[in-house]
Amino acid sequence: MVYLPRLYCARGPLRAGALVVRREATAQHGDRGDPSLTQFIPHKVRLGVQGFSPKDWVGTFYPPGFSSRQFLPFYAQVFDTVEVNSTFYAIPSTSTVRSWATRTPPDFTFTCKMPQEITHDKRLLGAEERLSIFLSKMRLLENKLGPIVIQFPRSFTRRFEENLRDFLPLLPQDMRFAIEFRSQSWNDDAVFDLLREFHVAWCINDWQDLPPVIETTSDLAYLRLVGFHREFKYLGQVQRDRSKELASWARTIEGVAKRVERIYVYVNNHYAGHAPATVQQLQELLGLPTVHPRSLWPQEPGLLAQRSV
DSSP: OOOOOOSSBTTBSOOTTOOEEEOOHHHHHTTSSOGGGGGTHHHHEEEEEEOSOOGGGBTTTBOTTOOGGGHHHHHHHHOSEEEEOGGGTSOOOHHHHHHHHHTSOTTOEEEEEOOHIIIIISTTTTOHHHHHHHHHHHGGGGGGEEEEEEEOOTTOOGGGHHHHHHHGGGSOTTSOEEEEOOSGGGOSHHHHHHHHHTTOEEEEEEETTBOOOOOOOSSEEEEEEEESTTOOSOOSSOOSOOHHHHHHHHHHHHHHHTTOSEEEEEEOHHHHSOHHHHHHHHHHHTTOEEEOGGGGSOOOHHHHHHHHO
16 A cells, blocks of 8 residues: 555644645656665654743744744644753653643644653662652653653763763563764664664764764664754754755655664754754655745734735
8 A cells, every 4th residue: 555645644634724845756866775665664753842932933933923832833743853951950740741741732742851860860770669660651642742862971981881871771561762872982783783783773973073874773763853953043044055965865765764664753953053954954854744834823914914915
C-alpha cells in the first residue's frame, strides 16, 4: 500500500484557510537516492524544534500579542513534535506534564531531556531515586512520549564508562532513550555495541566543532542540529544560510531512514537563527508537508477588508 502523506497537522484537521505546502521529494531529489524512499519517509520522520517558548518568536512565528500560555497549542498546529529542554533544569510537576498532554493533539510527540542533576551533577552515580521520579512524570505523557535524551557534558569522557555501564540496566525497557555524548572519546565500536545491547539510540549531532558521527544503535535514530552555542541574540529570523548543510542532512536522513523505524530530528534556534524556518526548510527538502504559521494567525478585520477590495 502506498502511503499518502497527510494534509493534516499532526493535531487533526487544519482550520479553514491554513496554508499547507507539499513539495514532491522525487522532483527535487530524485538524483540523490532511492525514489521509493518518498513512499515511507513521511511516517518515519518527526521534525521539530528544541523548545517552543522563545519570546522572539512572537510576531514572526506566533501571532502578535500571544502569551506564553498560548505557545504550545499553536506550535502543535505547525509541528507534530518538540524536544523539551526545561526538563534538563528540573523535574517538571505533575500538573505541568499533564498540561502538555492536554494542550496538544493525540499524535503529538514530546522528547524530553533527562535532568542535569542525573547526567551532570551525579554523573549517573546514585541516581536511582531521582531517575525513578523523573521517569514516573514522563509516563504521564503516555503515548505522546518519545525518546528521553540523556545528554552529557564535554567533561563526561570515556573514563566514566563504568558509570554508564552501571546506569544503562536501570533504564526501563518499555521506554525509549537516546544518548548524546559531547566528547569524541566515545566514538568507538565498543560503545556502539554497548548501546545496541540496551537498545539506546546514538544521538547524531551537528554541534560547534564536534564532527557528527552517523551511527545507528537501535531501531530509532535521533538527530540534533544545534550549531554554535548562543550565537544569535535575536531568535526571530534566520541569520545564517544553512542551505548546503541542510541539503546534506536531508540526504543523511533519507539514508538513515532505511535502517530504522523512526528518526527524530530537532533544530536549535542557534543553528541558523530561527529554528521554525529551518525545520520547514528541511521539511521541504524531504518532500514533507509544511504548515505556514502565519496562515494560522487570527485574521485582522482591516486586512480582510483590504483584500476584498
